[in-house]
Amino acid sequence: MCSAVSRKFIVPCPLRGSVLASPEADALVELVTSESTLSMGEHRGRFERQFAAMAGARHAVSVTSGTVAVQLAVEMLDLEPGDEVIATPQTYQATVQPLLDHRVRVRFCDVDPGSLTVDPASFEALITPRTKALLLVHYGGCPADMDAIMRIARAHGVLVVEDCAHALGAGYRGRAPGGLADLGCFSFQNSKNITTLGEGGMITCDNEVWAHRLRRLRGNDYDGHLSTSALPGEDEPLLLPWMKYSEGVYRDTVHRIRRSGTNATMSEAAAAVGVVQLARLPELAALRRAIASRLDEVIDGYSFVTPQSAPAGSTHAYHLYTCFAETAELREEMVLALDRGGVEIQLRYFPQHLLPEWRHRGHGPGECPVAERLWFSSLINLPCHPGLRLAQVDYLVDTLDRVLTDLNGPAPAMLVAAGARASGS
Numbered sequence: 001m002c003s004a005v006s007r008k009f010i011v012p013c014p015l016r017g018s019v020l021a022s023p024e025a026d027a028l029v030e031l032v033t034s035e036s037t038l039s040m041g042e043h044r045g046r047f048e049r050q051f052a053a054m055a056g057a058r059h060a061v062s063v064t065s066g067t068v069a070v071q072l073a074v075e076m077l078d079l080e081p082g083d084e085v086i087a088t089p090q091t092y093q094a095t096v097q098p099l100l101d102h103r104v105r106v107r108f109c110d111v112d113p114g115s116l117t118v119d120p121a122s123f124e125a126l127i128t129p130r131t132k133a134l135l136l137v138h139y140g141g142c143p144a145d146m147d148a149i150m151r152i153a154r155a156h157g158v159l160v161v162e163d164c165a166h167a168l169g170a171g172y173r174g175r176a177p178g179g180l181a182d183l184g185c186f187s188f189q190n191s192k193n194i195t196t197l198g199e200g201g202m203i204t205c206d207n208e209v210w211a212h213r214l215r216r217l218r219g220n221d222y223d224g225h226l227s228t229s230a231l232p233g234e235d236e237p238l239l240l241p242w243m244k245y246s247e248g249v250y251r252d253t254v255h256r257i258r259r260s261g262t263n264a265t266m267s268e269a270a271a272a273v274g275v276v277q278l279a280r281l282p283e284l285a286a287l288r289r290a291i292a293s294r295l296d297e298v299i300d301g302y303s304f305v306t307p308q309s310a311p312a313g314s315t316h317a318y319h320l321y322t323c324f325a326e327t328a329e330l331r332e333e334m335v336l337a338l339d340r341g342g343v344e345i346q347l348r349y350f351p352q353h354l355l356p357e358w359r360h361r362g363h364g365p366g367e368c369p370v371a372e373r374l375w376f377s378s379l380i381n382l383p384c385h386p387g388l389r390l391a392q393v394d395y396l397v398d399t400l401d402r403v404l405t406d407l408n409g410p411a412p413a414m415l416v417a418a419g420a421r422a423s424g425s
Ligand SMILES: *Cc1c(COP(=O)(O)O)cnc(C)c1O
Pocket: 064, 065, 066, 067, 068, 070, 091, 092, 094, 095, 137, 163, 165, 166, 186, 187, 188, 189, 199, 200, 201
C-alpha cells in the first residue's frame, strides 16, 4: 500500500505522473523574462485551442483543477430537485462529489467486470423519465464503451459527462476522450498523464452556449468586457458595464443571470507548460504503453490473473495499470509479496457509494455488486508511469513474474483451498 511513512521502494508509486524537462523550463524562462501578462494571456488561448483540436471538441475551457472542471460541467446540466443522475461508483471522488451540492437522486451504476467502466446494460436499466445525466470515467485510462453508452443516452435524452482525468493519450475508434460525449473533464494535477505544474484542469464541449457559460463561471473577468455583437444564445449585445444591472438587461434566460462565479483561471505559467506537455503527450503515452505491454506479457502466462480489457478499437492510456486476481486470497498474497519485493502498490478506488457521504444519503452495499466484488477481492494496480527507469521496469517485470510463479507453485492445493474459501464466503 502507498503509505505515508517514508519507506524506500525499488519500484515506487509515481511522485509525478509526467516527465518535465528543459522544454518546459525554457517555456517558463521565456514567459518570466518577457513583459507579457501572467494571467489571461496568449498561452491560455493557445493551450485551449490545441487541446480542443486534440480532443476533437469545438471548445476547451481551462480551469485550475479537474475537480473544478467536473463541478462546472455539472453546472451545465441545470439539475433540478428531483432529477436523477446516474454515476459510476468506480472512480476518484471528484467525479461524483459535485452531485452532493444538488438535490438530485443519484443512482450508482455497476461496472463491466473486464474494464471497470460503466456497463451499458446496467446504465440502461437505471434510466427513468427523470434521468438527466450520466457521469462516467474512463477508469485508469481505459475508454468506456462509448458507442453503446451514447446510443442509449441519445435514445433517452440523457446528457453524458465523461471524466477524462485518466484518459489523456487514450483513443476510441479513431476519436479521443473529451470528444465522445456532451462534456469532457480533464485534470493536469501532478499525478496525471500530463501536468500544468502540479494543478490544472480543462472542460471540453461542442455546445457554444455552454462554452460561454463556462468561461463566465471560471473567471471574474466578465464585468468589464464590451461586445458589439450578441453572444450565441443571447439576443442582445452586452451593454456598458455600469448599465448591466438595469432592468431589462437580465430578463429571463438562465445563462444571462450573473451567478456567484469563481476565479478558476489557469495561469499563463501553467498554460505555457501545458502547451509543451501536450506536444509531448504521444511520447509520454508511448512510455506508459510500453510498460503496460511488458506487464501484460507476464500476466498472460498465468491463468489466475487477468489484465483489464479495453473495448475493441480503443487505445488504453494506462494512467493506471490494472489487473484482476481470481480470488481475494490470491490478491492479498500478490500485493503482500510485491510489497515485500520492493514494489509499491496503490489500490484505486474505494467504491464511491460506500463512502460515508453517500451512505448518509441511503446508498450502501449491494448497490453495485460487480464494483464491490472487484474492489474487495480482485483488483490490483501495478506501477506504470513514465518516471520509472528501464532498470526499475525490468525489476518490476521480474518481480511480478517471480511472485506469480511462487503463487502458482504449491498450486493446485493452494488454489483449490483459496477457491473453496472464496466460494464459501
Ligand atoms: C484526479 C482526478 C480528478 C480531479 O482532478 P484534480 O485536478 O486533482 O482536482 C477527477 N476525476 C478523476 C477520475 C481523477 O483521477
